């Protein structure tokens with residue numbers, strides 16, 4: 001029996017380099033021809049599949065290389081809305097075009113990675129904004145409902161509702177997204193991650209100031225939870241965040257820091273699904289590495305990072321991460337090696353707790369962990385449950401055996417109970433849970449969920465490496 005014990009403070013844990021759970025690269029081509037007004041001529045699409053002779057790059061070979069040689073486990077597969085329905089707005093998925101895109105999706109899934117479906121239309125169709133004068137919500141919902149039905153059984157599919165909305169009314173856009181979430185879940189895709197993008201091209205610098213983050217994080221699954229609903233985040237390092245200039249002028253620490261603080265406060269998470277820099281650009285090697293190290297260090301709220309791009313881009317593309325062939329093998333360029341793969345591979349598995357918390361965690365056997373977390377809880381219902389998102393099914397058994405709270409809070413001793421705190425003021429206490437999982441469960445799949453006052457936090461625990469996300473700093477939000 002493995003007996004190990006750790007007592008760590010936030011400051012201590014921060015020293016351990018952290019990394020995001022999912023890392024990857026955009027495998028572009030299905031988006032080729034798309035303009036920011038949402039026009040996407042289907043003749044311009046260049047799906048990155050050599051085996052289909054579609055004119056695009058070798059996305060299949062690239063994904064194999066990235067996953068086998070760099071350990072990457074998330075690929076983003078952009079596609080235009082027009083392509084999927086063969087330019088018939090509101091129509092059924094086009095059998096022929098969908099079969100081609102699915103071939104790319106299957107090539108991705110075959111690597112064992114998570115695969116992100118990205119509708120690359122800027123919240124538009126040929127100039128009109130979805131639900132705001134252009135396509136109706138129902139037409140957009142129809143697209144997603146069909147995609148969700150098709151991929152309902154594929155746990156590793158990630159639904160990115162839309163690439164880079166811009167110049168639209170945020171509350172109306174959020175209402176559109178709510179309908180899509182409901183449709184995806186109703187189609188039977190119950191657990192897949194759904195990424196919710198904000199306005200201003202989903203820019204990290206605008207998500208909070210524009211109100212997008214707040215509006216999108218208020219959306220829920222049909223059962224009222226926010227499980228697997230993540231904020232989608234993009235950002236480039238050039239002067240106007242367009243990803244079209246070679247010079248990197250920022251490492252985006254401010255922008256990503258603001259989003260991280262928001263997410264931590266809200267108890268939510270995000271995936272950075274698009275960011276990139278020019279391999280030949282001035283200061284890019286330094287600033288892109290700094291940015292990605294920062295994102296990895298904030299992996300309590302950023303669960304994934306996808307760099308732009310490979311696929312059908314050739315190696316001369318300004319933001320090209322397309323590997324080149326040497327002696328029959330793919331070789332990454334220096335930026336991909338150092339700043340994308342490097343910042344990740346050099347990090348350990350440890351995920352630091354959120355700021356302003358202290359924690360104790362001990363492994364008493366290879367299959368049991370005990371954790372205690374300082375949390376700020378207030379009036380309202382507080383519960384803790386342990387869940388296991390393991391695949392393959394059937395999931396191993398996981399039970400929370402203890403839920404004890406110090407500081408005299410009247411929280412229950414078992415997870416099957418909840419308590420209503422009647423003190424109107426904020427109080428601080430410690431929730432301690434013990435979760436036992438089947439040793440066959442994958443190490444990263446076990447999570448402790450704490451819910452208080454209508455907000456919930458998932459605290460992923462990796463049983464092997466003893467780490468977890470603490471929950472703290474919610475005082476003063478007025479939500480409890």
Ligand SMILES: *[C@@H]1O[C@H](CO)[C@@H](O)[C@H](O)[C@H]1NC(C)=O
Nearest residue numbers: 250251252253290291293294
């Ligand atoms: C980002 O750049 C700023 C300004 O140059 C610097 O202070 C900061 O340390 C950098 N961030 C990282 C994570 O290196």
Ligand SMILES: *[C@@H]1O[C@H](CO)[C@@H](O)[C@H](O)[C@H]1NC(C)=O
Nearest residue numbers: 356357376428472473474475
């Ligand atoms: C941590 O949170 C407590 C309670 O909200 C607050 O009083 C304290 O100032 C915070 N400490 C830091 C270092 O932010």
